[in-house]
Amino acid sequence: MAINAPTGFNDMLPDQALFWNDFQATAARVFGRYGYVTIQTPIMEQTDLFVRGIGEATDVVSKEMFSAFSGANLETLLGGGTVKAKNRMSLRPEGTAGVVRAVVQHDLVPQGAAPAKLMYAGPMFRAERVQKGRLRQFHQVGVECLGAEAPTVDAEAIIMLMRFFAEVGIPADAMTLLINSMGCESCRPAYRDAVKAYMDEHASQLCETCLTRAEVNPLRAFDCKNEDCAAVMDGAPRITDHLCPDCKAHYAQVKELLDGAGVTYVEDSKLVRGLDYYTRTVFEVQVDNGLGSQNAIGGGGRYDKLAAEVGGRNTPGLGFALGYERCLLALQAAGVEMPKAGSCDLFVSVVESAGQAPAFALVQQVRDAGFSAEMDHQGRSVKSQFKLANKLGARFIVTLGPDELAAGQATLRNMETHEEVTIPFDQIASCL
Numbered sequence: 001m002a003i004n005a006p007t008g009f010n011d012m013l014p015d016q017a018l019f020w021n022d023f024q025a026t027a028a029r030v031f032g033r034y035g036y037v038t039i040q041t042p043i044m045e046q047t048d049l050f051v052r053g054i055g056e057a058t059d060v061v062s063k064e065m066f067s068a069f070s071g072a073n074l075e076t077l078l079g080g081g082t083v084k085a086k087n088r089m090s091l092r093p094e095g096t097a098g099v100v101r102a103v104v105q106h107d108l109v110p111q112g113a114a115p116a117k118l119m120y121a122g123p124m125f126r127a128e129r130v131q132k133g134r135l136r137q138f139h140q141v142g143v144e145c146l147g148a149e150a151p152t153v154d155a156e157a158i159i160m161l162m163r164f165f166a167e168v169g170i171p172a173d174a175m176t177l178l179i180n181s182m183g184c185e186s187c188r189p190a191y192r193d194a195v196k197a198y199m200d201e202h203a204s205q206l207c208e209t210c211l212t213r214a215e216v217n218p219l220r221a222f223d224c225k226n227e228d229c230a231a232v233m234d235g236a237p238r239i240t241d242h243l244c245p246d247c248k249a250h251y252a253q254v255k256e257l258l259d260g261a262g263v264t265y266v267e268d269s270k271l272v273r274g275l276d277y278y279t280r281t282v283f284e285v286q287v288d289n290g291l292g293s294q295n296a297i298g299g300g301g302r303y304d305k306l307a308a309e310v311g312g313r314n315t316p317g318l319g320f321a322l323g324y325e326r327c328l329l330a331l332q333a334a335g336v337e338m339p340k341a342g343s344c345d346l347f348v349s350v351v352e353s354a355g356q357a358p359a360f361a362l363v364q365q366v367r368d369a370g371f372s373a374e375m376d377h378q379g380r381s382v383k384s385q386f387k388l389a390n391k392l393g394a395r396f397i398v399t400l401g402p403d404e405l406a407a408g409q410a411t412l413r414n415m416e417t418h419e420e421v422t423i424p425f426d427q428i429a430s431c432l
């Protein structure tokens with residue numbers, strides 16, 4: 001029986017791989033204007049990094065990580081033994097923890113230094129229930145800015161994210177930008193307690209999961225898809241009414257900067273995002289069409305405590321990640337035409353086998369001149385060579401028959417305009 005790729009792990013076929021490359025190049029170009037440079041961190045990290053960084057109680061860490069053990073460690077584990085923390089590894093479920101770990105490990109933001117502005121692109125892994133727009137291996141492009149807590153960093157990143165979406169072709173009217181502030185360590189605990197107390201009062205109307213959330217991480221109940229829970233949480237205390245003066249001022253400045261830049265947004269005080277590390281600004285971009293319930297194409301926020309959490313000095317940070325596959329779905333829903341992989345400037349067809357060696361030499365010569373060229377490798381008839389040329393989208397076609405070989409020149413046909421010129425073989429490249 002044929003073996004297929006595991007569920008939720010997709011092949012990136014050539015057209016999609018081409019778009020993924022373009023997507024990353026667009027990100028590097030747009031984010032580069034804002035001073036971001038590329039970093040690449042390993043796809044696997046110590047499990048502890050995610051446990052400490054993202055938070056043990058999050059869905060991502062508690063349920064969705066793919067962990068891996070090498071030979072002897074796996075045997076130990078299966079035999080009921082314990083494996084040292086440094087040998088427990090997981091495929092990264094997101095990019096921030098790894099980048100922050102690298103910043104701390106290599107001291108990329110020494111005291112007094114300008115902020116480190118880093119971007120990354122690559123696969124992430126989460127053992128989620130697979131559905132449209134929700135995969136187990138998916139691809140993200142993300143940025144992290146470490147070393148500055150000013151609201152200009154937050155506003156700049158949000159503006160940059162919206163510019164990126166515009167540049168890849170997602171129509172502005174198809175997107176909604178949601179923003180919120182999650183407060184900081186001085187105002188959030190009291191807010192958490194207020195939400196927990198509210199949930200305790202309404203415990204009889206909440207689902208089992210939310211009852212657990214009330215104990216472990218009450219704010220996660222805002223994300224519950226259960227209708228009864230959503231109705232209860234609609235009446236819950238709002239973080240924006242509980243922000244301390246500093247967080248309130250920070251949030252107000254972010255909004256002012258966005259207003260000044262003409263970026264439209266919707267304030268959503270229920271936007272808490274799934275990960276534990278966020279403080280202050282959080283944001284998410286949703287699309288209305290093509291994605292069903294998995295409608296977030298990107299999101300992020302500020303994480304001023306994360307660097308300290310993974311063992312570094314206190315370093316404020318802010319970042320976002322956006323999902324390549326969901327952007328692709330959003331673009332398809334908006335009817336945007338995708339580029340096609342493969343190009344063919346010239347197809348060289350042959351009439352009989354004597355033409356093959358000269359055709360081989362000609363395609364080589366054209367390729368060396370910097371054009372793409374193709375010929376038949378399967379002994380096709382002239383008619384089916386023409387069909388193949390069409391399928392490849394060849395811009396020009398030239399046919400080498402006995403007369404052409406004898407004369408050392410051939411007729412070059414422009415497939416779009418149908419114009420023809422007869423020229424020596426060695427001048428063909430200059431006419432493409």
Ligand code: AMP
Pocket residue numbers: 094126128133134135136137138139140274296297298299300321322323324325326327
């Ligand atoms: P998150 O780290 O969950 O905030 O994800 C950031 C972005 O990555 C989301 O807005 C999605 O576009 C994308 N994303 C997250 N999880 C998945 C998934 N399982 N499959 C596909 N895309 C995802």
